[in-house]
Amino acid sequence: MALLEQQEIDSALAGDLTAWSQEGDVLVRSVEAATFLDGIDLVRRVGEAAEKSDHHPDIDIRWRTITFRLSTHSEGGLTDKDVVMAGTIDKLV
Numbered sequence: 001m002a003l004l005e006q007q008e009i010d011s012a013l014a015g016d017l018t019a020w021s022q023e024g025d026v027l028v029r030s031v032e033a034a035t036f037l038d039g040i041d042l043v044r045r046v047g048e049a050a051e052k053s054d055h056h057p058d059i060d061i062r063w064r065t066i067t068f069r070l071s072t073h074s075e076g077g078l079t080d081k082d083v084v085m086a087g088t089i090d091k092l093v
Contacts, residue, residue: 003076026070
């Protein structure tokens, strides 16, 4: 799988992924859940989607704030898999 060019990443961030930002070779989004358990439920739903797609985000849970980080580690950067998973996470949020 090919790494995305910076122009492709910028286009995705300006288009459908406006809630995301880029930190080096990683797409990042934080979500504030209404309650701790709502955040845990979101993590569970993202986990199910990640298993189906075989592409797993790094997830950090800090009380009601859930942070998702996406990068295709096997390719050493951002690929279409990350853009697709970011879109899936957006739908689940």
